[in-house]
Amino acid sequence: MKLRHVSVLRKYKLDKRKWCYYINGELDDYPSPLWCKYFQLFWMSTPSLQELSSEPQINQNTITIPVSDENNICTALNALREVVSSL
Numbered sequence: 001m002k003l004r005h006v007s008v009l010r011k012y013k014l015d016k017r018k019w020c021y022y023i024n025g026e027l028d029d030y031p032s033p034l035w036c037k038y039f040q041l042f043w044m045s046t047p048s049l050q051e052l053s054s055e056p057q058i059n060q061n062t063i064t065i066p067v068s069d070e071n072n073i074c075t076a077l078n079a080l081r082e083v084v085s086s087l
Contacts, residue, residue, distance in 0.1 A: 003084050004028045025080050027061040038087055052076045
């Protein structure tokens with residue numbers, strides 16, 4: 001499984017009244033449900049990744065990772081690349 005495209009979106013959250021950043025990673029193929037579970041399990045069981053974002057979501061072939069602090073965007077991008085390439 002490889003990442004085809006990665007983007008960062010900045011959205012304003014009305015409920016928290018602050019900006020939030022969303023990292024979207026598009027995979028080159030649709031992952032199997034087992035791969036999705038491994039990704040989420042690996043992400044949630046690694047403390048440093050869970051500190052970056054505790055809510056990674058996979059929808060079809062897109063992984064979305066919300067990041068609240070803009071200083072962590074590069075770290076989250078690199079973590080996403082590493083996790084996808086290792087799985």
